Structure formats: C-alpha cells, structure tokens
Amino acid sequence: MQPQEELNPAGDGFSGVSSVKNPAERSTELSRWVEHVTKQLIEDLPENENHLTGAYDEGAAVAALLSELRPRKIPRNSPDDTPGSHRNWSTTTNNLDEFNNIFNAENAKRPPTTTTTKPPDAAANDEPAGLNLITLLLECAVAVSVDNLGEARRMLLELTEIASPYSASCAERVVAYFAKAMSSRVINSWIGVSAPLVHNTTAIFSAFQIYNNLSPFVKFSHFTSNQAILEAFHRQTRVHIIDIDIMQGLQWPALFHILSTRPEGPPHVRMTAFGPDPDLLSETGRQLSVFAKRVGIRFDFRPINKKCGEIEDIPTYSNETVAVHWMQHSLYDAAGPDRRLMGLLHRVRPRVVTLVEQEIAHGGSFLDRFVVSLHYYSTMFDSIGSFLPVDDPGRYRVEQCFMHREINNVLAVGGPARSGEDKYRHWRSELSRNGFSQIPMSSNSMAQAQLIVNMFPNNYGNNNNNNNYGNGYSLVQGDGILRLGWKDTSLYTASAWTSPNSIKS
Secondary structure (H helix, E strand, O other), X not given: OOOOOOOOOOOOOOOOOOOOOOOOOOOOOHHHHHHHHHHHHHHOOOHHHOOOOOOOOHHHHHHHHHOXXXXXXXXXXOOXXXXXXXXXXXXXXXXXHHHHHHHHHHHHOOOOOOOOOOOXXXXXXXXXXXXXXXXXXXXXXXXXXXXXXXXXXXXHHHHHHHOOOOOOOHHHHHHHXXXXXXXXXXXXXXXXXXXOOOOOHHHHHHHHHHHHHHOOHHHHHHHHHHHHHHHHOOOOOEEEEEEOOOOOOOOHHHHHHXXXXXXXXXXXXXXXXXXXXXXXXXXXXXXXXXXXXXXXXXXXXXXXXXXXXXXXXXXXXXXXXXXXXXEOOOOOOOOOOHHHHHHHXXXXXXXXXXXXXXXXXXXXXXXXXXXXXXXXXXXXXXXXXXXXXXXXXXHHHHHHHHXXXXXXXXXXXXXXXXXXXXXXXXXXXXXXXXXXXEEOOOHHHHHHHHHHHHOOOOOOOOOOOOOXXXXXXXXXXXXOEEEEEEOOEEEEEEEEEEOOOOOOO
C-alpha cells in the first residue's frame, strides 16, 4: 500500500501539502527553553535533592521540583500603585462578581495591544524573555495546583499583559494560550464548575484539515493504521471497521481504493462510526458510500451519535473480521469512560486495534499534566513555526482553533477530580494489561511513514546526516511501535493490537 495524497470524499483529492518555507532557521527552539528552565531550577535545589536514584521520570521529577516553588507573595506593582505599596490578593473570595469585576477592571486599564513583526533572526534575542515567561507560567501552575487562586490570578494578569498569541516569538504564543487555559481553570475552580468547550465542529474540522496539510502527523496516523488494517483483512471477504471518532472520514477512501484492487476482489465492508455531530456523521457516511460505489465496494455505514464508551455493545457477525481504529486527540472527549470502552473492545473481539496516541498524559495530577503538556505543545508550536511565517493565517487558525482547544481541555477540563473518572495515561499499556497482544508494526508501515515525512519541506537542508532528522521530523521504530516527533521529542505513537478472543475467519 503506497502512500498517496488522501482522497477527499467530496471531490477528487486533497489539496497539496503546504510548501511554505520558514523565513529563516531559528537558532533556539522553544522546546529547549522548557528544558533549560527545568535544569536551572534543579540546580537551585538543595544538594540532597539533586541526587536522583533509579530511572529518571520526567513528569515526576519536574513535579517534585515545582513543589519547591511555593507561590510567592512578591509585590508586582500595577501602573496605579504608589511607590512602596503593593496589592495583596486574597486566596479566597466570597463573591464571584468581585473576582470578575477586578479581573475586568485590570483588563480595562491596559493600553490597546499592538503587534509588531520582528525580523526572523530576532528569535535568538527572545530567549531571555521566553525563559522569564515560562518561569512565571510554571510558578502560576504551582499556585493553581495548591488552589492558591488569588496568587494564580495575579500572575495570569501579568502574563496576559506581556504574552500575545500574535507574537513573532513562539514562546510568547505558547504562553499566551496556556495563560488563557489557566484563566479558564481558575474561573472554573472559583465557581466549582468544570465543563468542556462547546463544540464548534465547523471551526474544529476546518483547522484540522489545515493541520493535516501543513504537518505529517495526521497522514502518519491514517496510513500506518490503514496498512495494519489492510494486513489484518488479507483474504477476508467480510470486514467490519469500527471508528471510535471518524471526524470527516478522511483516511478511509485510501483504504477503500487499495481493497478494491485486491486480486481476489474487494471485501464487503461494514462500518460503525462514532462522532459528536449527527449532521457531519450523516454527510461523512454519504460521501464514503459514494466513493465505495465508485470503486466497486459493497458498503454499509452505521452512524452512532454517541461516545463509544457509552454504549453496551456493537453487533458483529461470526463471519466478519473486525478492526477498531482510534486516533486520539484532545479536542473533545471522543471515547467516554475508558473502563467501559475497554469492556466493549473485549466484547467485539477485534482482529486488530489500530491506536495512535498523543505523547501526552490525560490522567494524573494537574501539575503532571501541565508539565508534560507544556513540553508537548512547545514542541508542536516549534514544528509549525519552523515552516510557516509569523503572520500566516493558516498557522494562526491551527494554533487558535486546534491547539488552543486541546490545551484548554487538558488543563481547564481534564483530570479525574474534575471529570469524575480516571483516564488511562497510555492506552497501549492498558491494552497489554487487559490481555491484548501487540502486533508489531510491519516494515511496510515504516516505509510508508518515511515516505510521508519526506513529502514535507526540508527546512534544515541536510538529509545525509545520521540523526534521522532530515527536515526536523524524527521517525523511530522500536518495540513494534512507530513514533513520529519533532527533533528528539516524540509526539505521536502508532501501535496495533489484537484481542485474545478475536474471531479467526
């Protein structure tokens, strides 16, 4: 199965991959700033805390480190404060209106924000400012983690004054979006309500398509999963695909095309598709049906406007081979309760489960999630900023409608104490623990992933080195898993699994 431009069910094909080049190579990536801040803070710890024993756990180590940074009541004077005086914020309030009035009054005092475009080579000069912003953001996260909401609010007011999502600095852009998410978290904590963002599927999926065109991560998910499913469907005449979150169904026309060219003829394909928008589900099913008919595949589509973990069972037949696909994201909760979803997977007995995970934790404490997500999204912003100019509208839409939404859901909504349930940190570990066997990703999957990465612009100009970075993306195969990242940070992981009781037809 050779990688090709994904077919658009609504037309003849996808638009081409973005070929916009970065104006100039940055000398310092944002992800390095996070590591640098952490190292500086570690050096400031007492000597007996610098000796770590056992394997290094980044999340635990940084969480322990940040616990030393107790929120400080250091006065930071506002423009109207008289010399020698400072404002003391209370850590509690008896009236939500008081909080909103103060917050809005502070915002009203600010002068209008103006955005200036810095020359491309100015990024290196922004490093000290970026370090200061991230350090303040880390301290704010500590305040939130111990429910010191007054101190967190004060820091957030300062952050929103100096960090802009339109800045030429990647650091400022990341901090601006994290500050927005933290503000939502503080307000939700104050009123005792935690609700996910309202779905705006038009904006979300429009940004998702742009994201698909300017980075290889979505195509990596689609084609590596399709290859594993194709191998599981070898010589099968009746197949059933269960897509836990089909979105627009962009990956399936490519698989249908390959299945239609099999020497033994195409199989009969059934698809059960889950999604949050009934209209989009219906339209996706219609477009896939049109395409399947065009390539000569018998196709049945069953849309379910619920989360997969909210239903008891999915009807399957003894003479069909079942494949379950799940590309995880943080745009919204697509699966529902993890434990119930795991039970459902056991009941449908899939021949293959294709799982693409973000290398980011959805469970654990707020501070753990904050540290991991800061490093993750700093790397994501750095990868996108390396290919697109500061004022590119597509870049802003992806950051605002896609990444900001994910950051907000991870920080402001996520967490067992707020969602009422425990979320698995890594689904592949839970699949193994629940009796599923790993299917090693084949050499064909690796070859496809490499071809997909090579489709994107060569930003660093040296494909003959041995670090496998070529154009900035890193592709690693190990332990039967494929990992795609930016430089030395893994961002997406693809794996395949089979049920111990899968139907063998």
